[in-house]
Amino acid sequence: GEDVEQSFFLSVREGDSSVINCTYTDSSSTYLYWYKQEPGAGLQLLTYIFSNMDMKQDQRLTVLLNKKDKHLSLRIADTQTGDSAIYFCAESMSGGYQKVTFGTGTKLQVIP
């Protein structure tokens, strides 16, 4: 079955860049997502990338995809205290109508 792994915890200082890494096993993944979850809340989609892309940039967020190594990363530039949350990477074969498999989640702690 599908397996999506992330490191459990990341701590950075405010203003530094954060890089959250993710590895997945399903080579048929077509959509790769990054979600943010604040305590006690639902999920907020930050960005997603198609498997035929290597990189996507959206303001402070940069997603890098190495399809050969099945490695996905999310870089947050100029990290702010409001970025403190749990970040999940996720993959899906088809996006909207098939299930999304979530990673184990990375807790990002931003130190003022």
Added chain:
Amino acid sequence: GAVVSQHPSRVICKSGTSVKIECRSLDFQATTMFWYRQFPKQSLMLMATSNEGSKATYEQGVEKDKFLINHASLTLSTLTVTSAHPEDSSFYICSASDASIYNEQFFGPGTRLTVL
């Protein structure tokens, strides 16, 4: 963007009772809805997928007689936890999608269920 709501946001019930959680797509018609559960400090695990007007498809290990899912309209799906037990205490999150329009699922804010 598309908005999905859940009700209630929190519910506390006694062991043995049933609890219904509603998931609504507010500004689009959701042909497919998904139910996930999340244990503390863990990831989201898919419980079932439901298409409007059809029976839900449950993931392996999820008891369909315990977690009843109804998707009777394009804007509403319900999850009923029957004869709830303390081990059913969890955070339940729904998502909704219209795959003809979107490449993503839109998630509700979640429902915190505590069974005493």
